[in-house]
Amino acid sequence: MHWRPMQKHWRVGGHLAVSHDFLGMGMYEKQVSKGHLPYCYLKVRLDFEEDVDPTDIDIIIFKHIVLQAVQSLFGEAASCTPIDVLKYRQTNREAILRVSSRYFTKLWASLTWYSCYSEQSCAFRVLQVSSHLMALAANSRQLSLA
């Protein structure tokens, strides 16, 4: 991964430079990225209108559905875009997708428009979106008070 923030601000050494050099410690460094980070991550779930056997859709088919969604809205060339299914849970068809942040909006649009797989009505639910994979590890909106 080649990380190239759009706007970055370096403050190397800063107020600590003299004392750190003297003590042989590392320098203080700060890097702020306000622009696009390289990837965006989406936690999505594929819901069907009618009950579907969970074993019917494995990770290969799921990836195929995602590419089909992209292809149906943005055409053949779009299927060349790298989209990674980082994690897939077959029981509820929940997945974490990774896509370059430049294509993120188009992927989201494609998933929203997708509505039918092998003549069965379905819909993608986008549960969580972030430019940090770490952020998908917790969702405070799911806090249970039980």
Added chain:
Amino acid sequence: MAAPMKHAAPVGKLVFEKSNFNDKKSRHLQHITDHYFNYSVETMLPGCEFLPSDIQVPLTEVEAFVSYKVPLAEIIKPDFLQAFVKRGKLYMLSHGMQIDTQDCAALLPTGILILSLTKDSYEQLGLEGKVANFGDKKTCKYVIEINVKDHTFVPGKKRYERIKRCLTEHLQLTFDFLLTWCPGDAKVSPASVQCYFQCNGFLCNRLPIMRKQKDYEDLAIPVISSDNPTGEAESCCDSMEFYEWLGACATEVDLSATSLDSYTSSYICPAPRELKDRCVTWTSKGMLTCASIIDVLTKLRQIVQKMNLPWVSLTVHGFMDCPVSWGQREHSFYNNGDNLYTFVIFPNNDYWLYSAIGSKDVCV
């Protein structure tokens, strides 16, 4: 998708800092204590065969509560302010309200009551506030800040009476609150606040803390060097790739099955990497106090040196629907409500600190 959307709005911001714990000007403690509302804490200990028993103790001792349907007028009562707000650190956060479309409230330990209101509520309430950074004309939100610790904020004073009248007569704002209280006097129990609400006729229950532990065997971990976060030398990995890998572990992505030419995913553990026989991660979720996180950090610093581990990580997630991220910096939910930070702690007392926030939030 052939034509990328270069000008689409960014989804989030990331701040990376590298410093040393022994540095007098290091702001690691300030960073933790300013992040008032903590939902989840996760640590990762690579090369550790078992989880040290005492590390979880600070988090198990946290006493958090949830109090249902509490009117805001109840919080500004002089008895409550005197007993809890002025004699300790009280953290209160509205629960079940989504900050992008609904009213939210938070009481900070500094005594600032923050209301993040929709336009309708704001106009009905009639208190002076300011337009929030977040939102457009349709989804406009307003932020009201009230200092309840102020010595002039007492019954009989004009401002107090006006706020009381607005909260009782104009608009009776009522929330379910998550709360913790750290009393200033060690002899006083933090559960006193639960008693107070129960005695005043509110349902107030203990908020359970969910714990989860995961053990890895034969896990490939990236090699990192505290001195070289940009990964310029080929002997160590870039800090941003490492952060993504930490995220992959936290979300339980199975890295053993993927390869670069896989159909489903091209993501693999960044190079250079080394194989560790054992690796332990554990997570606590609930409402956790800053003091308990500082305790965990202190214990992790001891462990990384005592057990000779290459590094350990500590990740803290905030609440998505909290009106503030760090200090009184405004927080909102646009694509996401990210406000989280990760410490990577090295045996030589160096640390890397990643702070991730939403695209519309004010930078740390």
